[in-house]
Amino acid sequence: MPDRPPPPGAVHPLFPPPPRPAPVRVIVADDNPVVRAGLTALLRDRDDIAVVAEAADGREACEAALRHRPDVVLLDVRMPGVDGLSALPHLARIAHVLVLTYSHEAEVLQRALRGGAGGCLVHGEFTVEELASAVRDVTVGRAHFTPTAATAVLAHIQQSATAHDEPDSVPLFSLTSGESLSQLQSLMRVSEAEGGARHTLSGREAEIMDLIASGMNNREIAATCFISEKTVKNHINRIFAKLHSSSRSEAAAKWLGTTAGASRRGVG
Numbered sequence: 498m499p500d501r502p503p504p505p506g507a508v509h510p511l512f513p514p515p516p517r518p519a520p521v522r523v524i525v526a527d528d529n530p531v532v533r534a535g536l537t538a539l540l541r542d543r544d545d546i547a548v549v550a551e552a553a554d555g556r557e558a559c560e561a562a563l564r565h566r567p568d569v570v571l572l573d574v575r576m577p578g579v580d581g582l583s584a585l586p587h588l589a590r591i592a593h594v595l596v597l598t599y600s601h602e603a604e605v606l607q608r609a610l611r612g613g614a615g616g617c618l619v620h621g622e623f624t625v626e627e628l629a630s631a632v633r634d635v636t637v638g639r640a641h642f643t644p645t646a647a648t649a650v651l652a653h654i655q656q657s658a659t660a661h662d663e664p665d666s667v668p669l670f671s672l673t674s675g676e677s678l679s680q681l682q683s684l685m686r687v688s689e690a691e692g693g694a695r696h697t698l699s700g701r702e703a704e705i706m707d708l709i710a711s712g713m714n715n716r717e718i719a720a721t722c723f724i725s726e727k728t729v730k731n732h733i734n735r736i737f738a739k740l741h742s743s744s745r746s747e748a749a750a751k752w753l754g755t756t757a758g759a760s761r762r763g764v765g
Contacts (some may be wrong), residue, residue, distance in 0.1 A: 507764055509582060520547040521636055524565065526558035526581065527597070529572040536571060536597075539625050546632060557585030562591045568636050572614075574598040589613025593635040606649035616641035617649070620646040698741045705732045706740075 512745050514753035515550045523540060527547055537548045549565045552558035555572075556579040562570060570592050574581040580598065582605070596617045604616050604677040613681065615635035618628065631641035642650060698706060701722075708718045713731070719726045733745075742748035 518545070520545050521569060522547055522549045522565065522567040523560050523630055523632060524548070524550045524552060524558060524567045524570045524592075526552040526555070526561075526570060526576070528553050528576040528586075529573075532573075536628075540629065540632065543629055546629060555579030555581055559584050559587050564701040567592045569593045569595055569632050571632070572596050574600060575611065582612060585609060585612035585614060588616075595631055595635050595641070601645050603652050605648040606646050607652070610650065617646035619643045677748055682739070698736060702732055702736050702739070705729065706736055706748065706752050709733070709736075709745055710752055 520543075523546060525533055525536045525540070527536065530553070533551050533553070537551060537664045540546045540548050541738075549567055550561040552561050554576045556582075558570060558572060559579075561567075570588050572581045572585060572588065572594050574596060575598070585594055585596070593615045594613060596606075596614045596618065597620060598605065598609075599620045600606070601619060606619075609617055615638075616631055618631060618641070622645060623631070627643075634641045704722065705718055708721060713721065715726050721731045722729070737748055738744065740748045740752065
């Protein structure tokens with residue numbers, strides 16, 4: 498008697514479904530217990546996100562991060578005791594950090610980026626779905642910003658470019674590169690003198706570096722410049738050598754002059 502096909506929706510014994518990915522593990526750090534509980538409740542409704550701990554200040558957040566090893570920390574900026582900005586550099590070594598704040602001050606948001614935040618959300622500018630998307634995005638290195646935070650990023654890059662007498666418009670690589678902004682934390686200690694490296698590149702290398710900074714991958718650059726991907730790779734190797742860089746994000750930061758922000762101190 499021939500085997501009957503399995504009923505619709507049944508799992509075939511030879512082709513089981515792939516295992517579901519582990520949920521994104523999140524710590525919520527906010528001194529306001531109502532806000533903290535609300536964020537936790539909203540995220541716990543998602544099948545692919547799990548809140549593993551809560552914290553009321555920066556010290557608790559660091560302790561919880563060391564204990565639970567989360568994927569993402571949702572971090573409030575202003576908290577009593579150890580505030581979010583003070584805890585941020587320590588947390589960024591353990592997990593991706595998504596800063597949530599009520600502040601619209603550009604300097605506060607810029608300091609959060611310099612401290613290693615992978616994204617910044619200003620309360621009142623995002624929906625529940627956007628919050629969940631931001632949590633997922635930062636785990637794979639996609640920076641996430643609400644409008645006020647994005648404006649602060651742009652202002653920071655433009656100020657840095659002005660400090661290097663760069664009159665040209667600066668693309669928002671920080672918003673489009675797909676590489677985590679936390680990687681820029683180490684770049685803020687690079688000498689400002691390296692900003693002059695822009696002038697060491699050939700015309701073709703400068704063109705390719707602009708495309709890298711705009712967020713293009715090698716295939717897109719090859720198509721734009723009508724050259725092969727192998728040729729693109731060769732140009733990038735020479736660019737990295739001239740800019741003394743080991744990654745696309747490091748090269749882009751030096752190219753756009755973001756290292757000029759290293760000497761400027763943020764406010765608490």
